[in-house]
Amino acid sequence: MRRAYLLRLWMGRNRRITMHFFCEQCKKEYPVATHSFQCECGGLFRLYQSAMDAKDVHDGVTLGEMPTPLLPRMMDGQRFYFKMEDRQPTGSFKDRGAKRLIGELAHIGIDKVALDTAGNAGAAVAAAGIACRVYVPDDVAAERVKQIAAYGADIVRVPNGRAHTMAMAQEELGDAYYASHIYNPLFIDGVKSMAYEIYDQLGGTVPDYIFVPIGNGTMLLGLYQGFEEIGRLPHFVGVQSTKCAPVVDAFHGFPRTPYRHTIAETIRVEEPPRMEAILWALRSSQGDAIAVEDGAILTAAKALGERGIYAELTAAAALAGARAFFAEGMPDNYRVIVPIPGSGLKR
Ligand SMILES: [Zn+2]
Numbered sequence: 169m170r171r172a173y174l175l176r177l178w179m180g181r182n183r184r185i186t187m188h189f190f191c192e193q194c195k196k197e198y199p200v201a202t203h204s205f206q207c208e209c210g211g212l213f214r215l216y217q218s219a220m221d222a223k224d225v226h227d228g229v230t231l232g233e234m235p236t237p238l239l240p241r242m243m244d245g246q247r248f249y250f251k252m253e254d255r256q257p258t259g260s261f262k263d264r265g266a267k268r269l270i271g272e273l274a275h276i277g278i279d280k281v282a283l284d285t286a287g288n289a290g291a292a293v294a295a296a297g298i299a300c301r302v303y304v305p306d307d308v309a310a311e312r313v314k315q316i317a318a319y320g321a322d323i324v325r326v327p328n329g330r331a332h333t334m335a336m337a338q339e340e341l342g343d344a345y346y347a348s349h350i351y352n353p354l355f356i357d358g359v360k361s362m363a364y365e366i367y368d369q370l371g372g373t374v375p376d377y378i379f380v381p382i383g384n385g386t387m388l389l390g391l392y393q394g395f396e397e398i399g400r401l402p403h404f405v406g407v408q409s410t411k412c413a414p415v416v417d418a419f420h421g422f423p424r425t426p427y428r429h430t431i432a433e434t435i436r437v438e439e440p441p442r443m444e445a446i447l448w449a450l451r452s453s454q455g456d457a458i459a460v461e462d463g464a465i466l467t468a469a470k471a472l473g474e475r476g477i478y479a480e481l482t483a484a485a486a487l488a489g490a491r492a493f494f495a496e497g498m499p500d501n502y503r504v505i506v507p508i509p510g511s512g513l514k515r
Pocket residue numbers: 191192193194195196207208209210211
């Protein structure tokens with residue numbers, strides 16, 4: 169009933185809801201309550217917020233989140249700042265997106281969602297306390313699935329990889345709202361709080377570089393939007409495994425090679441739906457995209473471990489990328505951020 173009322177409000181002449189989704193291709197507008205997850209033209213949604221909406225965020229949903237530390241650590245004479253997103257309540261940065269998305273859905277009366285995930289997004293959405301069905305590839309680590317189930321979600325295991333898992337979730341949505349961290353722009357909007365935190369922790373300044381591991385690009389796009397609002401972009405360098413590097417290939421115009429299994433499980437995404445936005449974020453920040461060998465990822469994981477950081481291998485990929493990038497040296501005054509997207513305990 170509430171949904172019908174909101175839709176009528178939306179359609180009415182006195183449009184009182186200004187926040188909405190719009191298609192990034194044809195600009196058609198949709199209410200946030202829409203059960204379409206992309207435009208009828210096939211374009212993906214972006215979020216429109218007026219200055220007034222931006223102050224009127226519905227943050228009634230909490231996962232128990234708090235600002236995460238920004239830890240400076242020396243490695244081979246170079247200082248890196250690690251943004252410790254593994255300290256989020258469910259152990260990954262996805263809590264930021266889930267809080268924002270589920271907070272808004274609770275406000276408009278949506279109480280049932282479904283999503284597909286390699287693990288972290290499913291845990292975050294389930295922990296936000298909404299009825300949810302979570303589709304996971306059947307080769308995802310058992311620990312990840314156990315965690316999602318512990319928060320009370322229904323689990324559906326899907327064979328034949330991540331892309332097929334996504335297709336299944338979309339096909340079987342029924343009356344559930346699609347709480348995808350890839351398709352739903354509110355999720356990405358939540359991640360931008362990470363940019364504001366980094367800015368505050370650096371005394372109100374923007375870092376020089378951020379090395380971002382890229383799977384579907386949720387963290388990069390959230391950071392990009394946050395720093396764009398702040399008014400200045402750091403250089404974003406996207407990092408992928410050489411075994412699955414579609415963004416690196418597209419960024420540099422390399423021919424696509426068949427992708428293989430990489431140990432960095434959560435960034436193993438062969439065709440990120442938001443590829444164009446990812447490339448835009450990297451290019452407009454005068455950034456770069458680099459691929460690292462799985463061996464270098466393991467070496468970086470060891471270096472993190474020696475400093476007391478037990479991270480998801482995506483974090484090690486980002487560090488391996490940063491070390492390769494600055495192999496010839498790093499100016500002393502650079503502030504280089506390496507996010508730790510998730511805890512190693514989730515492997
Ligand atoms: Zn469209």
